[in-house]
Amino acid sequence: MDSAHEVGGSVQSVDRAIQILEMLAVAPALGVSQIARRLRVHRSTAFRLLATLEARDLVEQETKRGTYSLGLGVLRLAGNVAARMDIVKDAQAACDELTGELNETSNVAILDEGAAVNITQTTGTRLVSVTRQYVGQRTPLHATSTGKVLLAHAPAEVLRALLAAPLEQCTGNTITDPLTLEQSMQSVREQGWAAAVEEWEYDTNAVAVPVRGVGGRVVAALSVTAPSFRMRPEGFPELVTVLRRHARQLSGRLGAPDSAAV
Numbered sequence: 417m418d419s420a421h422e423v424g425g426s427v428q429s430v431d432r433a434i435q436i437l438e439m440l441a442v443a444p445a446l447g448v449s450q451i452a453r454r455l456r457v458h459r460s461t462a463f464r465l466l467a468t469l470e471a472r473d474l475v476e477q478e479t480k481r482g483t484y485s486l487g488l489g490v491l492r493l494a495g496n497v498a499a500r501m502d503i504v505k506d507a508q509a510a511c512d513e514l515t516g517e518l519n520e521t522s523n524v525a526i527l528d529e530g531a532a533v534n535i536t537q538t539t540g541t542r543l544v545s546v547t548r549q550y551v552g553q554r555t556p557l558h559a560t561s562t563g564k565v566l567l568a569h570a571p572a573e574v575l576r577a578l579l580a581a582p583l584e585q586c587t588g589n590t591i592t593d594p595l596t597l598e599q600s601m602q603s604v605r606e607q608g609w610a611a612a613v614e615e616w617e618y619d620t621n622a623v624a625v626p627v628r629g630v631g632g633r634v635v636a637a638l639s640v641t642a643p644s645f646r647m648r649p650e651g652f653p654e655l656v657t658v659l660r661r662h663a664r665q666l667s668g669r670l671g672a673p674d675s676a677a678v
Contacts, residue, residue, distance in 0.1 A: 432457065433465050437486065440475060445483040503636065503670060504535050507627075510638060510666040511538035518658060520642040521546040524627065524666075525562035526635065527570055530577065531555060532563035535636075546620060546641045555616065558597050559586045561624035562637035564610035568601045569626060569634035575601065589615045609656045610637075614644055621647040625659045628672040635670065638663045 432455055439446060439454060446454075452462035466484055469475040473489030507524035514522040515538035525532040531554040540546070557563035557570075557578060567575060579594040591597045604610045609625045616622075624639035638659055640647075647655070668674070 429465065432461075433469055436462075436465060436469060437474065437490070440484065440486045445478060445485045447483045451484070503629075506666055506669040507636065507638075508536040508538070509669075510627075510662050511536050513665075514538070514638070514640060514659070514662045515540055517662075518640055518655075520640050520647070523550055523562065523639050523641065525555070525560075525566065525624075525637050525639070527557075527566040527574070528554070530557065530574065532557055532560055532566050532637070534562070540642070546643065556584055556586065558583050558592075559590045559612060559616040560639075561610045561612040561622040561641075562639045564600070564604050564612065565624045565626050565637035566634070568604035568610065586616045587614055587618050589613060591615065609652075609659070611649070611652055613649060619644050621649075623647070623652050623655050623659060625656060625663045627663050627670070628667040630671040632672055636666075638666060 435455060436451055439451065448459055448463050448466065451466065452459045455462060466475060466477075470477060470484075470487070473487045475484045476487040477484050503526070511522040511524060518540070519542055520540045522538050523534045524536045525534045527533075533554050534550040534552065537551050555563055557567040557574075567578065575598070579598065583592040583594065583597065584590070585592050591600060609623060611624075612622045614621060620641060621644045622639050622641040624637045626634040627636040627638050629635035640655055640659060
């Protein structure tokens with residue numbers, strides 16, 4: 417007897433649906449009975465799973481033969497993955513070029529569930545440099561230069577959610593007052609860049625600018641990070657000029673229109 421409604425059944429159904437997609441990735445077309453046998457479930461259970469996948473365009477039915485194959489929805493998902501991989505590839509090239517010019521550590525970060533996630537990094541070769549590995553690390557939106565850029569251009573609900581919870585104090589310079597942070601976001605949007613002056617880590621400063629994609633939407637932030645004794649606030653505008661040039665090139669690679677890739 418099939419136990420689709422047993423404890424943990426919903427998780428089991430997800431697993432079975434994934435198995436169906438994996439089957440169809442190997443065998444171009446399978447019938448309901450074939451899938452049911454391979455899953456070791458009733459035919460009715462296999463049909464319900466297929467109907468759910470079909471509703472999401474992940475499988476499609478070949479009416480003449482009564483079999484199922486992968487649908488266009490899978491292509492859309494694969495396209496999104498490919499696009500993310502393209503961002504990483506292009507972002508790494510941008511970091512390499514930026515660090516090659518400044519010989520300071522550079523990063524590209526994207527917004528992910530309330531945090532800035534670093535997807536690429538190139539480390540400077542100076543005797544005293546920021547050498548910590550940030551790739552894959554989730555960093556606070558309110559305390560980092562990339563986080564501030566992403567937060568300033570994020571949907572309003574992202575900022576509301578962040579302001580609704582206590583803001584973590586990473587250093588003595590971290591902005592923890594919600595009103596101050598909200599006002600600073602307006603400044604970031606107006607000036608087109610953000611800085612973090614020993615706000616996430618002591619003795620480290622960073623400056624970031626937005627990176628845009630198709631339609632001109634901000635999809636990432638490009639930053640340069642250095643020891644605070646070498647990267648002083650009075651030098652930020654000069655760094656922003658260099659950052660913007662590299663961000664413009666990266667934005668162009670990601671499909672931003674010329675008018676937005678600045």
